[in-house]
Amino acid sequence: MNIHTYEKLWLVGAMLLIVGFIATVTYGAVGVGVTMIDDSEETIDPTQLDEDERFSEPRVEQVGENEYDVYVVARQFMFQPDPIEVPAGSDVTFYVTSADVIHSFSVAGTNVNTMVIPGEVSTMTVEFDEPGEYGIVCNEYCGSGHHAMEAMLIVQPEDEFELEEGEN
Amino acid sequence: MSAYIDDFPEEAAVIRAAFWSSFVALAIGAFFGLIQTLHRTDIVRIFDSTDYYTILTAHGVFMVITFTIFFLVGVFTWAVTTSLDRGVESLRFTWSWYLLMSLGTVFTAIPILAGFVDSIDMSADVLFTFYAPLQAHPLFYIGLTMFVIGTWLAGADWFRSWWAWKSENPSERIPLPTFMVLTTMIMWYIATLGIAVSILAFLLPWSLGLVETVNPLLTRTLFWYFGHPVVYFWLMPAYLMWYTLLPKFAGGRLFSDPLARVVFVLFLLLSTPVGIHHQYLDPGISEGFKFIAMTNTMFLLLPSLLTAFTVVASIEHGARQRGGEGYFAWLGALPWREPAFTGMALAGLMFAAGGFSGMINAGMNINYLIHNTLWVPGHFHLTVGTAVALTFMAGAYWLMPQVTGKPLASKPIALFQTVLWFVGMTFMSNAMHRAGLLGIPRRTAEPQYEGFEFQAAVGSVAELDAQVAIGGTLLFVSAVLFLWNMLITSFNRPTETLPSNVIPEPLSGSDDSPAVLDNLKLWTLIAIVLVVLAYSLPLASIVDRGGLFGPGGDAFPVRLSPTLVAQLLVDTVQEGLR
Amino acid sequence: MRISRGALLVLIAMSVPIVIELRTVASFVGIEVPLSVTLALSLLVVVALVFWATLPPKQEPESTG
Numbered sequence: 001m002n003i004h005t006y007e008k009l010w011l012v013g014a015m016l017l018i019v020g021f022i023a024t025v026t027y028g029a030v031g032v033g034v035t036m037i038d039d040s041e042e043t044i045d046p047t048q049l050d051e052d053e054r055f056s057e058p059r060v061e062q063v064g065e066n067e068y069d070v071y072v073v074a075r076q077f078m079f080q081p082d083p084i085e086v087p088a089g090s091d092v093t094f095y096v097t098s099a100d101v102i103h104s105f106s107v108a109g110t111n112v113n114t115m116v117i118p119g120e121v122s123t124m125t126v127e128f129d130e131p132g133e134y135g136i137v138c139n140e141y142c143g144s145g146h147h148a149m150e151a152m153l154i155v156q157p158e159d160e161f162e163l164e165e166g167e168n
Numbered sequence: 169m170s171a172y173i174d175d176f177p178e179e180a181a182v183i184r185a186a187f188w189s190s191f192v193a194l195a196i197g198a199f200f201g202l203i204q205t206l207h208r209t210d211i212v213r214i215f216d217s218t219d220y221y222t223i224l225t226a227h228g229v230f231m232v233i234t235f236t237i238f239f240l241v242g243v244f245t246w247a248v249t250t251s252l253d254r255g256v257e258s259l260r261f262t263w264s265w266y267l268l269m270s271l272g273t274v275f276t277a278i279p280i281l282a283g284f285v286d287s288i289d290m291s292a293d294v295l296f297t298f299y300a301p302l303q304a305h306p307l308f309y310i311g312l313t314m315f316v317i318g319t320w321l322a323g324a325d326w327f328r329s330w331w332a333w334k335s336e337n338p339s340e341r342i343p344l345p346t347f348m349v350l351t352t353m354i355m356w357y358i359a360t361l362g363i364a365v366s367i368l369a370f371l372l373p374w375s376l377g378l379v380e381t382v383n384p385l386l387t388r389t390l391f392w393y394f395g396h397p398v399v400y401f402w403l404m405p406a407y408l409m410w411y412t413l414l415p416k417f418a419g420g421r422l423f424s425d426p427l428a429r430v431v432f433v434l435f436l437l438l439s440t441p442v443g444i445h446h447q448y449l450d451p452g453i454s455e456g457f458k459f460i461a462m463t464n465t466m467f468l469l470l471p472s473l474l475t476a477f478t479v480v481a482s483i484e485h486g487a488r489q490r491g492g493e494g495y496f497a498w499l500g501a502l503p504w505r506e507p508a509f510t511g512m513a514l515a516g517l518m519f520a521a522g523g524f525s526g527m528i529n530a531g532m533n534i535n536y537l538i539h540n541t542l543w544v545p546g547h548f549h550l551t552v553g554t555a556v557a558l559t560f561m562a563g564a565y566w567l568m569p570q571v572t573g574k575p576l577a578s579k580p581i582a583l584f585q586t587v588l589w590f591v592g593m594t595f596m597s598n599a600m601h602r603a604g605l606l607g608i609p610r611r612t613a614e615p616q617y618e619g620f621e622f623q624a625a626v627g628s629v630a631e632l633d634a635q636v637a638i639g640g641t642l643l644f645v646s647a648v649l650f651l652w653n654m655l656i657t658s659f660n661r662p663t664e665t666l667p668s669n670v671i672p673e674p675l676s677g678s679d680d681s682p683a684v685l686d687n688l689k690l691w692t693l694i695a696i697v698l699v700v701l702a703y704s705l706p707l708a709s710i711v712d713r714g715g716l717f718g719p720g721g722d723a724f725p726v727r728l729s730p731t732l733v734a735q736l737l738v739d740t741v742q743e744g745l746r
Numbered sequence: 747m748r749i750s751r752g753a754l755l756v757l758i759a760m761s762v763p764i765v766i767e768l769r770t771v772a773s774f775v776g777i778e779v780p781l782s783v784t785l786a787l788s789l790l791v792v793v794a795l796v797f798w799a800t801l802p803p804k805q806e807p808e809s810t811g
């Protein structure tokens with residue numbers, strides 16, 4: 001096959017670019033340790049969330065000194081609990097599942113973003129450095145009220161944070 | 169030296185029909201596109217926000233299924249008949265797949281559009297991705313199936329032509345345009361298996377009430393098994409025109425036949441085993457599978473980068489043939505007054521921008537920031553919405569006269585139209601990308617939420633909204649100008665002075681390409697092996713975790729019970745006759 | 747005309763993304779360009795392009811194309 005010199009150069013350049021991309025993404029995933037949504041949780045029957053120990057009562061729960069678990073249920077067209085209050089500077093692990101159709105759980109403008117698929121549980125651990133308020137939106141179309149599906153995430157200053165009675 | 173219609177009058181009629189089906193879809197789609205841009209920016213509202221999703225479903229389906237694929241079958245029929253220099257084997261067969269595709273479109277459209285009428289208990293507000301457990305009326309799935317089977321038969325038609333030609337020309341290389349069509353169709357057969365299984369084994373029986381539940385992750389994964397290669401199915405006819413027509417318009421010829429073949433083989437091999445890159449954020453799929461999809465995706469950049477080289481080199485060659493000189497000055501020697509050339513060149517340029525934002529999407533980490541935000545429609549309106557759509561419109565300025573025998577109604581308006589599309593898309597897509605970075609979701613009817621506000625880093629959200637609305641309006645005007653031009657062209661008086669329908673031989677011809685490139689059986693086999701490698705474990709793991717029919721759950725909207733099925737079939741027939 | 751009218755139209759179109767992105771890029775380095783300035787700038791670019799394109803080419807006598 002007759003390949004022009006410039007073609008060869010371009011080909012080599014293209015391959016370098018591709019390998020470079022893969023290396024960068026790999027570094028991001030492995031080196032920096034950005035964790036991804038995976039298959040670590042068991043499946044669950046979306047119609048039986050009432051019976052489930054974690055999701056019958058969506059809540060924030062303290063599980064260690066600086067560790068919190070948040071159990072979130074997404075359903076047409078809301079998130080529970082709402083608002084979600086967590087302290088700054090702690091490891092917060094979200095467990096999110098759906099009671100009906102596919103939704104998402106997305107903290108607007110951040111990379112805290114996951115699909116919420118009925119039958120599956122998404123988990124992710126996040127540390128919020130600064131106190132503040134964030135909007136949570138569902139960014140997967142889930143029915144005619146999709147645009148009304150929102151909630152608030154309130155990151156409290158560490159020393160002011162207190163779990164509400166009955167939430168635990 | 170004659171126009172296409174002089175050599176193949178009957179095939180030209182089929183191509184005209186396919187083009188018009190495509191243009192009608194474009195007309196409806198563009199109208200809905202305009203409504204969307206004005207609605208979601210809260211500038212003009214004709215519909216309720218709850219109806220937004222009916223509109224969006226129609227826009228998605230009419231644009232990326234009907235508009236693109238009907239145009240594709242027209243172009244492919246033109247490419248195969250022209251390059252083999254023989255008509256189709258059986259016109260009856262050709263018309264029958266066209267009719268099946270048309271009927272499928274009508275069947276799909278009925279339940280979508282019925283969503284506007286509350287008194288009809290029928291809807292398909294599921295968007296073009298139709299993720300279960302959102303459920304559409306069975307007619308929606310039936311229509312899609314018929315449409316896809318129509319495309320399968322179209323592929324069979326082109327293979328028949330090639331086999332017949334081969335038996336008469338046993339020692340010749342497959343002509344390049346036909347080679348492109350055949351490799352694309354093999355990719356399509358492999359890719360559509362995904363939704364064929366998803367619809368026939370799960371969604372259709374489920375919508376008919378024959379099975380109680382489906383596994384939402386499984387049907388979603390099967391959708392994306394199809395959903396990535398379909399992107400290349402839209403793109404390949406555009407590539408075919410960039411490789412065959414664009415160099416000709418520029419005044420030259422394609423740079424390299426072998427490289428073109430390599431590119432199409434790479435697309436055949438790599439298009440399918442990457443679909444999981446649309447599911448980076450899905451629970452129930454392990455990180456490892458996502459990683460493999462990411463790596464494959466990056467390699468899929470290669471054929472597009474090669475195309476960029478070949479196309480630019482061919483255009484430059486054309487410009488120099490026309491007397492162009494210098495490092496950059498040759499650009500001035502190109503036929504910028506020709507709408508077919510300028511449209512394709514601008515489409516290619518936008519594809520470069522779209523490719524760039526696509527590389528960002530493909531990176532798993534950044535994907536978490538922009539997944540399902542407006543960034544994503546911003547990206548694919550550059551790719552399918554411009555690289556493909558604008559190339560098709562530009563191509564039509566040359567092809568329509570070929571298949572009608574009538575000269576283009578207005579060249580200046582055509583030129584203005586292509587440039588207007590480019591400008592409109594610049595506005596709309598730029599603003600969508602930026603809005604996406606702020607976290608503004610796609611597929612939503614409202615510009616803001618109640619509990620909080622999106623804040624722009626530069627300018628304001630209102631400015632971005634205005635930019636989307638201006639861009640969308642320009643695009644709509646551009647689409648109207650295009651359709652008007654096509655309509656008037658159809659009523660023009662036939663002329664004898666059309667350019668002849670020849671595709672110039674490449675500079676470095678097919679003698680230079682290794683024979684193994686034409687071994688379609690080999691490439692098909694490798695493609696299948698790659699797909700099996702990429703998908704067997706993820707699918708097995710999904711089924712193992714959730715079962716074939718999922719861990720339970722209801723359908724939404726809740727509508728049918730098994731006892732209603734008989735009633736439903738009657739309704740369906742009646743509705744179909746209406 | 748230095749370039750054909752078609753080429754001029756394309757050049758003007760290409761200037762649109764550049765002017766739009768300029769504003770974004772400027773904000774990266776901390777310069778906030780107001781909308782009105784962007785609009786004025788784009789007008790200026792268009793006028794400059796038209797002016798340049800309609801200038802007679804060097805040396806050769808004016809020819810219209």
Ligand code: HEM
Pocket residue numbers: 197198199201202204205208224225227228231232235236295296297545549552553554557609610611612613639640641643644647
């Ligand atoms: C008149 C020109 C067009 C306008 C004004 C327009 C406008 C829009 C807008 C505003 C959206 C985003 C809606 C949302 O996410 O809320 C959208 C979505 C979309 N557009 Fe377009 N568009 C146009 C042309 C096209 C073309 C030519 C194609 C493809 C060939 C296309 C394919 C799509 C698809 C696939 C979606 C996504 C639908 C979904 O999310 O389910 N559009 N369009």
Ligand SMILES: [Cu+2]
Pocket residue numbers: 103104138139140141142143146147149
């Ligand atoms: Cu939603």
Ligand SMILES: [Cu+2]
Pocket residue numbers: 395396399443445446
């Ligand atoms: Cu993809």
